[in-house]
Amino acid sequence: MPFSILTPRINNNDDTVRLSKLLVAIGTLVRPGDLLLEVETDKASYTVEAEKEGYLLAVNAQEGDTVDVGSVIAWIGTTPHEIVPTQKGIVTNQVTSAEPSLKARMLLAQYGLKSSQILSSVDKLTAADVEHHIRTHGMEPLRNSAHFARAKTSTSPSTPGRTVPLTPEQHGMLRTVQWHSQEAVPAFLEVSYDPASWKRYAADFQKANRLMIDPLVSLKAWRLVEIAKQRPEINATLVGDQKHIYDHVNFGFTVQVGEKLYVVVVRKAESLTAIEFVKRLGELQRAAMKDILRPDETSGATIVFSSMARWNVTRHIPILVPQTALIVAHTTAGPTTACIGATYDHRLLNGWDVVRTLADWSKPEGN
Amino acid sequence: MQTVQETIHAKIVQLAKGLGNDARGLLDDTVIPETGLLDSAALMELVMWLETTYNRDIDQDDITIENFGTIRSMIAFLGRKQGL
Numbered sequence: 001m002p003f004s005i006l007t008p009r010i011n012n013n014d015d016t017v018r019l020s021k022l023l024v025a026i027g028t029l030v031r032p033g034d035l036l037l038e039v040e041t042d043k044a045s046y047t048v049e050a051e052k053e054g055y056l057l058a059v060n061a062q063e064g065d066t067v068d069v070g071s072v073i074a075w076i077g078t079t080p081h082e083i084v085p086t087q088k089g090i091v092t093n094q095v096t097s098a099e100p101s102l103k104a105r106m107l108l109a110q111y112g113l114k115s116s117q118i119l120s121s122v123d124k125l126t127a128a129d130v131e132h133h134i135r136t137h138g139m140e141p142l143r144n145s146a147h148f149a150r151a152k153t154s155t156s157p158s159t160p161g162r163t164v165p166l167t168p169e170q171h172g173m174l175r176t177v178q179w180h181s182q183e184a185v186p187a188f189l190e191v192s193y194d195p196a197s198w199k200r201y202a203a204d205f206q207k208a209n210r211l212m213i214d215p216l217v218s219l220k221a222w223r224l225v226e227i228a229k230q231r232p233e234i235n236a237t238l239v240g241d242q243k244h245i246y247d248h249v250n251f252g253f254t255v256q257v258g259e260k261l262y263v264v265v266v267r268k269a270e271s272l273t274a275i276e277f278v279k280r281l282g283e284l285q286r287a288a289m290k291d292i293l294r295p296d297e298t299s300g301a302t303i304v305f306s307s308m309a310r311w312n313v314t315r316h317i318p319i320l321v322p323q324t325a326l327i328v329a330h331t332t333a334g335p336t337t338a339c340i341g342a343t344y345d346h347r348l349l350n351g352w353d354v355v356r357t358l359a360d361w362s363k364p365e366g367n
Numbered sequence: 368m369q370t371v372q373e374t375i376h377a378k379i380v381q382l383a384k385g386l387g388n389d390a391r392g393l394l395d396d397t398v399i400p401e402t403g404l405l406d407s408a409a410l411m412e413l414v415m416w417l418e419t420t421y422n423r424d425i426d427q428d429d430i431t432i433e434n435f436g437t438i439r440s441m442i443a444f445l446g447r448k449q450g451l
Contacts, residue, residue, distance in 0.1 A: 021397045212400060212414075212435040279427040282411065287425075289415050310408055 002054050002057055002082050003070040005048060006038065006112065014041045015069050015114055019061045023047075028056050032171045032295065033168030036074060039067070048073065049171055053295045055080040070112030070136060085137075093215030095222075103127035107134070108241050110141045141239065169260050179322035189351055193362035195333035201364035209275055217330065221305040223361050224248050224328055225269045225277065228303050234245065234357055235303045238324040238347050252301025252321055253281060255288040262288045263321055265301045305330065318343050325349055326357070360363040371421075371445075375438050378416055382409045395438045409437075423448045440448060 017039040024036055030050040037048050050056075054076040061067050075084045098120035100108060106239065109132040110113060115125050118133045131138075156163075166174065180186055202216035209215075214330055228235040229250045236245045250294050251269035255262045264284035269277055287293045306318045307330035318327045325348040329341035340361060369377065372395060378448060383390035383404040390404045405413065414435060418425045423445055434444040 100377050206400075210433060211433045212430045213401065213410045217407065281432065283427045285408075286410055286415050289412060290419075310406060 002077040002084055003052060003054070005072040005074040006037065006139065007052070007067045007069050007071050008046055008048060009056045009112060010039065010041050010044050010046050014043070015358065016066045017041055017046075017069060019059075019063055019065050019073070021063060022059060024056055026056055026058065029080075029167060030054065030056055030076065031299075033171035037170075039073075047329075048077060049175075052076060053301070054078050057082055057083075058084045061098070068117060069115075070114075071117075071140070072139060073199045084340065086192040098125040098131075101127060104130045106242075107131065110240050111139050113139075173261070174286060176322060177319055180319040183322075184320045185346040186320055186343050187351070188341060188343045188356075189354055190315070190329070190339045191355060191358045191362070192337055192339050193358075194336075195338040196336065198333075198364050200300055205274070209278075211278070211298055213282065215278045217307050217309065218281045219274065219364070220307075220330060220361075221253055221281065222252065222269075222274050222277045222355075223364065224303065224305055225251050225266075226274075227357055227360050229270045230358065233324045234353065236325050236343065236348055237302075238325075243348060246302040250300045250302045251277075252319075252324070252327075253284070253302035254304070255285050255290050257291070259289075262293065262298055263301055263304060264293060264297055265289055265299060267296070267300065296303040304328070307331075309333070309366045315339070315341065317341065320345055326354070326363070328358075371442055372438060374420075375417070375441060378413060379405065382405075382413055385430065387408070393438070397438075398432070398436045399438075400432070415427070417445065421445050421449075 007017060010170070010333070019037060020040045021038040023038065024034070030036065031053045032050055034050045035047050036056065037051055039046055039048060057075040057077045057080070059074045060072055062092055067073055076098065084221050091126065098115065098205070099316045100115045101124055104127045107118050107127055111134055113130065113133070118125060120126065120129045140316050176282060198220065202214060202219050205219060206215055232245045233243070235249050236243050238244070248268045249270040250261040251266040253266065255264050263283070264275060264287070265273070266280050266284065272280060284293070284297055301321050301324060304321045304324055304325055304327040306316070309330055309332045312332045316329050316331060320327055320330050320343055325345040327343050329343065331339060340358050342358060375395065379399065381392060382392045386404075386406060387410060388404045393399070393402070393404065400410065401434050414425060414430055417423070429444070433440060
């Protein structure tokens with residue numbers, strides 16, 4: 001099934017953009033972060049990137065065409081021969097004067113659509129009309145700030161220097177940072193805990209399971225999975241003005257390999273046992289080291305754990321991964337005391353929610 | 368030419384050095400995780416290095432103390448996997 005790339009909004013007041021340049025040929029295999037095409041308005045331009053790995057199947061416009069914001073501008077498939085759904089994003093003349101209902105209005109915002117793009121069945125634009133449009137056009141909700149893109153700055157530094165393109169990893173980080181800064185309302189807090197009980201627990205677990213590798217950090221990550229199961233509100237994100245509570249705990253875990261930072265994702269982590277989780281995380285870490293992670297192993301995180309203990313970092317304030325509400329910041333522990341922190345999206349969680357989460361987390365066996 | 372034993376030993380020394388530890392005195396029967404010379408990420412890197420250097424597929428389930436705890440057990444495991 002091909003997936004769509006939506007036309008980004010560059011400026012608040014512009015509902016269309018021009019396709020200024022195609023950067024890859026149809027049929028090209030692209031990876032997340034690869035640059036696909038450039039769109040522009042009179043005020044700014046923006047480069048659209050691939051969000052997933054796949055083959056560029058089609059671009060629904062030609063250079064110079066005007067395209068509706070939120071419409072499908074390109075299609076990517078897992079094979080180069082997939083059939084592209086028939087959909088054009090070029091400006092159409094389907095104008096309706098129908099007033100949208102409240103639910104329709106929310107859907108319009110969620111998908112970056114305007115009521116004038118949609119034909120209404122009656123004199124009021126209903127949610128069913130919008131859903132029909134979404135379905136027939138194969139659209140996906142605007143998921144992150146890549147779709148509400150920050151325009152490229154047009155001013156260059158006055159000090160001479162070289163300008164080089166960002167790597168795909170740097171593009172990925174840029175997307176994350178932009179979501180964190182433009183959409184979330186991040187806050188951070190940390191609490192102290194007794195590291196000795198965790199060490200004992202991990203040592204017993206390692207011995208019981210005859211593990212070669214110390215499972216301490218993996219078990220600390222697992223504890224957060226258990227808490228997310230019990231307290232689904234921390235495994236959520238905000239869509240429009242509604243809380244979207246995820247059905248599954250897709251657990252993100254940061255892995256630094258040389259210069260690259262991955263967030264590997266254990267999908268449906270809530271369905272695993274502790275030892276299954278530890279082993280799955282180990283597999284993903286090894287795959288990251290070999291640079292053979294599949295796209296579904298680095299996407300879709302719903303809650304994240306980031307450890308910098310290895311480098312003796314005593315405090316770090318991580319940025320939120322797009323569409324998550326919580327990332328736990330794990331740091332190095334002293335012999336008798338340690339701190340565990342978390343960055344959270346204050347639109348969804350308050351300090352007390354996070355304090356409770358971290359207090360529960362500090363007890364290895366949940367007692 | 369280095370023996371398999373010497374090659375693995377050299378790799379462990381290199382990984383430990385990256386963490387500020389000196390593993391030159393490590394014996395073939397020393398249980399590596401108990402020495403604290405390598406942290407979990409370095410141990411994982413060691414397993415991955417063994418996998419690629421000696422062209423063996425290593426299941427996550429195989430990464431046990433029995434199979435990888437010492438240099439001697441690593442060599443035995445690799446041998447069992449494909450006759451080293």
